[in-house]
Amino acid sequence: MAKNFLDVSPTAIQWLSKGGLRPTRQRVIIAERLIGDGQNRHVTAESLFSVSNKRGDKVSLATVYNTLRAFCSAGLVREITVDGSKSYFDTNVSDHPHFYWEDSADLVDAPSEELKIASLPEVPAGAEISKVDVVIRLRRKSTD
Amino acid sequence: MAKNFLDVSPTAIQWLSKGGLRPTRQRVIIAERLIGDGQNRHVTAESLFSVSNKRGDKVSLATVYNTLRAFCSAGLVREITVDGSKSYFDTNVSDHPHFYWEDSADLVDAPSEELKIASLPEVPAGAEISKVDVVIRLRRKSTD
DNA sequence: GTATATGCAAACCGTTTGCATGGCT
Protein backbone atom coordinates (compact mmCIF):
# COMPACT_ATOMS: atom_id res chain seq x y z
CA MET A 1 0.00 0.00 0.00
CA ALA A 2 2.99 2.21 -0.07
CA LYS A 3 2.46 2.32 -3.77
CA ASN A 4 -1.22 3.14 -3.87
CA PHE A 5 -0.83 6.56 -5.44
CA LEU A 6 2.02 5.59 -7.67
CA ASP A 7 -0.26 3.56 -9.84
CA VAL A 8 -2.86 6.18 -10.56
CA SER A 9 -0.76 8.50 -12.59
CA PRO A 10 2.06 7.08 -14.63
CA THR A 11 2.20 10.26 -16.69
CA ALA A 12 2.77 12.52 -13.72
CA ILE A 13 5.41 10.17 -12.41
CA GLN A 14 7.21 10.09 -15.74
CA TRP A 15 7.06 13.83 -15.85
CA LEU A 16 8.60 14.05 -12.38
CA SER A 17 11.34 11.60 -13.18
CA LYS A 18 12.17 13.62 -16.28
CA GLY A 19 13.20 16.30 -13.80
CA GLY A 20 14.94 13.86 -11.50
CA LEU A 21 12.36 14.35 -8.79
CA ARG A 22 11.18 11.65 -6.44
CA PRO A 23 7.48 10.94 -6.83
CA THR A 24 6.10 11.76 -3.44
CA ARG A 25 2.37 11.87 -2.82
CA GLN A 26 2.20 15.67 -2.84
CA ARG A 27 4.35 16.04 -5.92
CA VAL A 28 2.23 13.58 -7.83
CA ILE A 29 -0.93 15.42 -6.80
CA ILE A 30 0.49 18.73 -7.91
CA ALA A 31 2.00 17.33 -11.10
CA GLU A 32 -1.33 15.73 -11.89
CA ARG A 33 -3.06 19.03 -11.51
CA LEU A 34 -0.53 20.77 -13.72
CA ILE A 35 -0.18 18.35 -16.60
CA GLY A 36 -2.99 15.85 -15.96
CA ASP A 37 -5.02 16.78 -19.03
CA GLY A 38 -2.16 17.60 -21.34
CA GLN A 39 -3.00 21.28 -21.45
CA ASN A 40 -0.68 24.10 -20.61
CA ARG A 41 -1.41 25.82 -17.35
CA HIS A 42 -0.51 29.07 -15.65
CA VAL A 43 -0.83 28.83 -11.93
CA THR A 44 0.12 30.71 -8.82
CA ALA A 45 1.03 29.00 -5.58
CA GLU A 46 -2.13 30.36 -4.01
CA SER A 47 -4.37 29.09 -6.82
CA LEU A 48 -2.86 25.63 -6.74
CA PHE A 49 -3.19 25.50 -2.99
CA SER A 50 -6.82 26.52 -2.89
CA VAL A 51 -7.78 24.04 -5.61
CA SER A 52 -6.01 21.25 -3.75
CA ASN A 53 -7.74 22.16 -0.55
CA LYS A 54 -11.16 22.20 -2.12
CA ARG A 55 -10.60 18.74 -3.46
CA GLY A 56 -9.54 17.45 -0.08
CA ASP A 57 -5.98 16.75 -1.12
CA LYS A 58 -3.74 17.38 1.78
CA VAL A 59 -0.92 19.59 0.58
CA SER A 60 0.39 22.36 2.76
CA LEU A 61 1.01 25.80 1.36
CA ALA A 62 4.71 25.55 2.15
CA THR A 63 4.90 22.35 0.17
CA VAL A 64 3.15 23.95 -2.78
CA TYR A 65 5.81 26.65 -2.78
CA ASN A 66 8.66 24.21 -2.31
CA THR A 67 7.30 21.95 -4.99
CA LEU A 68 6.84 24.73 -7.52
CA ARG A 69 10.37 25.86 -6.90
CA ALA A 70 11.60 22.30 -7.24
CA PHE A 71 9.72 21.90 -10.52
CA CYS A 72 11.15 25.18 -11.65
CA SER A 73 14.78 24.33 -10.98
CA ALA A 74 14.20 20.91 -12.51
CA GLY A 75 13.09 22.69 -15.67
CA LEU A 76 9.61 21.21 -15.57
CA VAL A 77 7.87 24.55 -15.28
CA ARG A 78 8.89 28.12 -15.87
CA GLU A 79 8.33 31.11 -13.67
CA ILE A 80 6.77 34.18 -15.26
CA THR A 81 6.75 37.57 -13.66
CA VAL A 82 3.99 39.84 -14.82
CA ASP A 83 2.74 41.37 -11.67
CA GLY A 84 4.95 42.39 -8.80
CA SER A 85 2.65 40.84 -6.28
CA LYS A 86 2.72 37.18 -7.22
CA SER A 87 4.56 34.59 -9.26
CA TYR A 88 3.05 32.58 -12.06
CA PHE A 89 4.29 29.20 -13.14
CA ASP A 90 3.85 27.98 -16.67
CA THR A 91 3.88 24.33 -17.69
CA ASN A 92 5.02 25.37 -21.16
CA VAL A 93 8.75 25.79 -20.75
CA SER A 94 9.48 27.04 -24.25
CA ASP A 95 10.01 30.71 -25.03
CA HIS A 96 6.62 32.07 -25.97
CA PRO A 97 4.59 35.24 -25.51
CA HIS A 98 1.77 35.78 -23.05
CA PHE A 99 -1.37 37.78 -22.79
CA TYR A 100 -1.94 39.28 -19.39
CA TRP A 101 -5.40 40.57 -18.52
CA GLU A 102 -4.72 43.49 -16.26
CA ASP A 103 -8.13 43.62 -14.64
CA SER A 104 -8.53 39.94 -13.80
CA ALA A 105 -4.81 39.19 -13.42
CA ASP A 106 -5.21 36.22 -15.75
CA LEU A 107 -2.19 35.00 -17.63
CA VAL A 108 -2.66 32.98 -20.81
CA ASP A 109 -0.49 31.86 -23.70
CA ALA A 110 -0.46 33.98 -26.81
CA PRO A 111 -0.06 32.11 -30.08
CA SER A 112 3.65 31.79 -30.51
CA GLU A 113 3.54 31.53 -34.31
CA GLU A 114 1.93 34.92 -34.57
CA LEU A 115 4.81 36.67 -32.86
CA LYS A 116 7.57 37.41 -35.30
CA ILE A 117 10.61 39.20 -34.01
CA ALA A 118 12.63 40.38 -36.98
CA SER A 119 15.53 41.60 -34.92
CA LEU A 120 16.48 41.67 -31.30
CA PRO A 121 18.72 44.28 -29.66
CA GLU A 122 22.32 43.24 -29.72
CA VAL A 123 23.30 41.54 -26.52
CA PRO A 124 26.01 43.32 -24.50
CA ALA A 125 29.47 41.81 -24.64
CA GLY A 126 30.03 39.01 -22.17
CA ALA A 127 26.34 38.31 -21.85
CA GLU A 128 24.05 35.67 -23.18
CA ILE A 129 20.30 35.56 -23.29
CA SER A 130 18.70 33.58 -20.54
CA LYS A 131 15.24 34.14 -21.92
CA VAL A 132 13.09 36.73 -23.59
CA ASP A 133 9.82 37.57 -21.93
CA VAL A 134 7.13 39.08 -24.10
CA VAL A 135 4.02 40.03 -22.17
CA ILE A 136 1.16 41.69 -24.00
CA ARG A 137 -0.87 43.48 -21.40
CA LEU A 138 -4.55 43.70 -22.21
CA ARG A 139 -7.47 45.67 -20.91
CA ARG A 140 -11.08 45.19 -21.88
CA LYS A 141 -12.05 47.64 -24.50
CA SER A 142 -14.43 50.22 -23.15
CA THR A 143 -17.72 50.09 -24.99
CA ASP A 144 -18.71 53.73 -24.72
CA MET B 1 12.31 81.43 2.20
CA ALA B 2 9.33 79.26 1.53
CA LYS B 3 10.55 79.19 -2.00
CA ASN B 4 14.16 78.29 -1.40
CA PHE B 5 14.10 74.92 -3.08
CA LEU B 6 11.76 75.97 -5.84
CA ASP B 7 14.49 78.02 -7.43
CA VAL B 8 17.12 75.35 -7.63
CA SER B 9 15.45 73.12 -10.14
CA PRO B 10 13.15 74.65 -12.69
CA THR B 11 13.38 71.51 -14.80
CA ALA B 12 12.14 69.22 -12.09
CA ILE B 13 9.31 71.61 -11.35
CA GLN B 14 8.28 71.80 -14.96
CA TRP B 15 8.38 68.05 -15.13
CA LEU B 16 6.13 67.79 -12.08
CA SER B 17 3.68 70.31 -13.40
CA LYS B 18 3.52 68.37 -16.65
CA GLY B 19 1.93 65.66 -14.53
CA GLY B 20 -0.24 68.11 -12.62
CA LEU B 21 1.70 67.51 -9.42
CA ARG B 22 2.42 70.15 -6.83
CA PRO B 23 6.13 70.79 -6.37
CA THR B 24 6.71 69.85 -2.78
CA ARG B 25 10.19 69.62 -1.35
CA GLN B 26 10.30 65.83 -1.41
CA ARG B 27 8.87 65.56 -4.89
CA VAL B 28 11.39 68.02 -6.24
CA ILE B 29 14.22 66.11 -4.60
CA ILE B 30 13.00 62.84 -6.07
CA ALA B 31 12.25 64.34 -9.47
CA GLU B 32 15.70 65.89 -9.50
CA ARG B 33 17.24 62.53 -8.81
CA LEU B 34 15.21 60.93 -11.57
CA ILE B 35 15.55 63.40 -14.39
CA GLY B 36 18.18 65.82 -13.12
CA ASP B 37 20.81 64.94 -15.69
CA GLY B 38 18.50 64.23 -18.58
CA GLN B 39 19.27 60.54 -18.60
CA ASN B 40 16.78 57.75 -18.34
CA ARG B 41 16.77 55.93 -15.04
CA HIS B 42 15.46 52.68 -13.65
CA VAL B 43 14.99 52.82 -9.93
CA THR B 44 13.38 50.90 -7.16
CA ALA B 45 11.81 52.55 -4.15
CA GLU B 46 14.52 51.11 -1.99
CA SER B 47 17.34 52.36 -4.20
CA LEU B 48 15.90 55.86 -4.36
CA PHE B 49 15.40 55.90 -0.63
CA SER B 50 18.91 54.81 0.22
CA VAL B 51 20.48 57.33 -2.14
CA SER B 52 18.39 60.11 -0.66
CA ASN B 53 19.37 59.09 2.82
CA LYS B 54 23.05 59.02 2.03
CA ARG B 55 22.87 62.52 0.67
CA GLY B 56 21.12 63.74 3.78
CA ASP B 57 17.87 64.55 2.03
CA LYS B 58 15.05 63.88 4.36
CA VAL B 59 12.52 61.77 2.50
CA SER B 60 10.72 58.97 4.29
CA LEU B 61 10.36 55.58 2.70
CA ALA B 62 6.58 55.90 2.67
CA THR B 63 6.88 59.14 0.78
CA VAL B 64 9.20 57.56 -1.76
CA TYR B 65 6.56 54.93 -2.39
CA ASN B 66 3.72 57.43 -2.48
CA THR B 67 5.67 59.71 -4.77
CA LEU B 68 6.61 56.98 -7.19
CA ARG B 69 3.01 55.90 -7.38
CA ALA B 70 1.94 59.51 -7.89
CA PHE B 71 4.51 59.92 -10.68
CA CYS B 72 3.30 56.69 -12.17
CA SER B 73 -0.37 57.61 -12.27
CA ALA B 74 0.57 61.05 -13.58
CA GLY B 75 2.30 59.31 -16.46
CA LEU B 76 5.71 60.70 -15.59
CA VAL B 77 7.28 57.32 -15.00
CA ARG B 78 6.36 53.78 -15.85
CA GLU B 79 6.39 50.74 -13.67
CA ILE B 80 8.23 47.68 -14.94
CA THR B 81 7.89 44.25 -13.44
CA VAL B 82 10.82 41.98 -14.07
CA ASP B 83 11.36 40.38 -10.76
CA GLY B 84 8.59 39.28 -8.49
CA SER B 85 10.24 40.75 -5.46
CA LYS B 86 10.40 44.42 -6.32
CA SER B 87 9.07 47.10 -8.64
CA TYR B 88 11.19 49.15 -10.98
CA PHE B 89 10.24 52.58 -12.24
CA ASP B 90 11.45 53.85 -15.57
CA THR B 91 11.69 57.51 -16.49
CA ASN B 92 11.31 56.57 -20.13
CA VAL B 93 7.56 56.21 -20.54
CA SER B 94 7.58 55.04 -24.14
CA ASP B 95 7.19 51.39 -25.11
CA HIS B 96 10.70 50.01 -25.32
CA PRO B 97 12.57 46.82 -24.51
CA HIS B 98 14.79 46.18 -21.52
CA PHE B 99 17.80 44.18 -20.62
CA TYR B 100 17.62 42.59 -17.21
CA TRP B 101 20.80 41.26 -15.66
CA GLU B 102 19.65 38.30 -13.66
CA ASP B 103 22.63 38.09 -11.33
CA SER B 104 22.83 41.75 -10.35
CA ALA B 105 19.12 42.52 -10.76
CA ASP B 106 20.03 45.54 -12.89
CA LEU B 107 17.49 46.82 -15.36
CA VAL B 108 18.63 48.91 -18.31
CA ASP B 109 17.16 50.11 -21.58
CA ALA B 110 17.77 48.05 -24.67
CA PRO B 111 18.11 50.00 -27.91
CA SER B 112 14.57 50.36 -29.11
CA GLU B 113 15.50 50.71 -32.80
CA GLU B 114 17.12 47.30 -32.78
CA LEU B 115 13.95 45.53 -31.78
CA LYS B 116 11.75 44.85 -34.77
CA ILE B 117 8.53 43.05 -34.21
CA ALA B 118 7.20 41.94 -37.57
CA SER B 119 3.92 40.69 -36.21
CA LEU B 120 2.22 40.52 -32.86
CA PRO B 121 -0.32 37.87 -31.82
CA GLU B 122 -3.84 38.91 -32.64
CA VAL B 123 -5.48 40.53 -29.68
CA PRO B 124 -8.55 38.71 -28.32
CA ALA B 125 -11.92 40.23 -29.19
CA GLY B 126 -13.00 42.96 -26.82
CA ALA B 127 -9.46 43.67 -25.70
CA GLU B 128 -6.96 46.33 -26.45
CA ILE B 129 -3.28 46.45 -25.74
CA SER B 130 -2.31 48.37 -22.67
CA LYS B 131 1.36 47.86 -23.29
CA VAL B 132 3.83 45.30 -24.50
CA ASP B 133 6.67 44.41 -22.20
CA VAL B 134 9.77 42.95 -23.76
CA VAL B 135 12.40 41.93 -21.25
CA ILE B 136 15.58 40.31 -22.45
CA ARG B 137 17.03 38.46 -19.51
CA LEU B 138 20.79 38.22 -19.49
CA ARG B 139 23.34 36.22 -17.66
CA ARG B 140 27.08 36.69 -17.81
CA LYS B 141 28.61 34.30 -20.22
CA SER B 142 30.63 31.66 -18.43
CA THR B 143 34.24 31.74 -19.57
CA ASP B 144 35.07 28.11 -19.17
C1' DG C 1 19.09 3.28 7.43
C1' DT C 2 19.80 7.50 5.37
C1' DA C 3 18.80 11.24 2.77
C1' DT C 4 15.16 13.98 1.51
C1' DA C 5 10.23 15.80 1.56
C1' DT C 6 6.50 17.57 4.36
C1' DG C 7 3.92 20.53 7.60
C1' DC C 8 3.41 24.02 10.75
C1' DA C 9 4.25 28.41 12.49
C1' DA C 10 7.15 32.07 12.73
C1' DA C 11 10.11 35.09 10.18
C1' DC C 12 10.76 37.93 6.15
C1' DC C 13 10.61 41.68 2.84
C1' DG C 14 8.67 44.86 -0.19
C1' DT C 15 4.78 47.57 -0.13
C1' DT C 16 0.53 49.87 1.67
C1' DT C 17 -2.24 52.23 5.01
C1' DG C 18 -4.17 55.02 9.12
C1' DC C 19 -3.62 58.86 11.29
C1' DA C 20 -1.58 62.96 13.19
C1' DT C 21 1.40 66.77 11.64
C1' DG C 22 3.10 70.03 8.40
C1' DG C 23 3.27 72.55 3.87
C1' DC C 24 1.51 74.36 -0.64
C1' DT C 25 -1.58 77.62 -2.99
Added chain:
DNA sequence: AGCCATGCAAACGGTTTGCATATAC
Protein backbone atom coordinates in the same frame (compact mmCIF):
# COMPACT_ATOMS: atom_id res chain seq x y z
C1' DA D 1 -8.19 78.47 5.41
C1' DG D 2 -8.43 74.31 3.15
C1' DC D 3 -6.72 70.60 0.92
C1' DC D 4 -3.10 67.78 0.07
C1' DA D 5 1.57 65.79 1.14
C1' DT D 6 4.54 63.83 4.66
C1' DG D 7 6.24 60.71 8.26
C1' DC D 8 5.97 57.17 11.40
C1' DA D 9 4.72 52.77 12.76
C1' DA D 10 1.73 49.23 12.32
C1' DA D 11 -0.59 46.18 9.05
C1' DC D 12 -0.39 43.45 4.96
C1' DG D 13 0.28 39.66 1.48
C1' DG D 14 3.09 36.66 -0.86
C1' DT D 15 6.96 33.91 -0.03
C1' DT D 16 10.69 31.63 2.66
C1' DT D 17 12.67 29.22 6.48
C1' DG D 18 13.74 26.35 10.86
C1' DC D 19 12.82 22.44 12.78
C1' DA D 20 10.49 18.23 14.05
C1' DT D 21 8.16 14.40 11.78
C1' DA D 22 7.26 11.31 8.02
C1' DT D 23 8.43 9.14 3.63
C1' DA D 24 11.07 7.34 -0.52
C1' DC D 25 14.74 4.46 -1.89
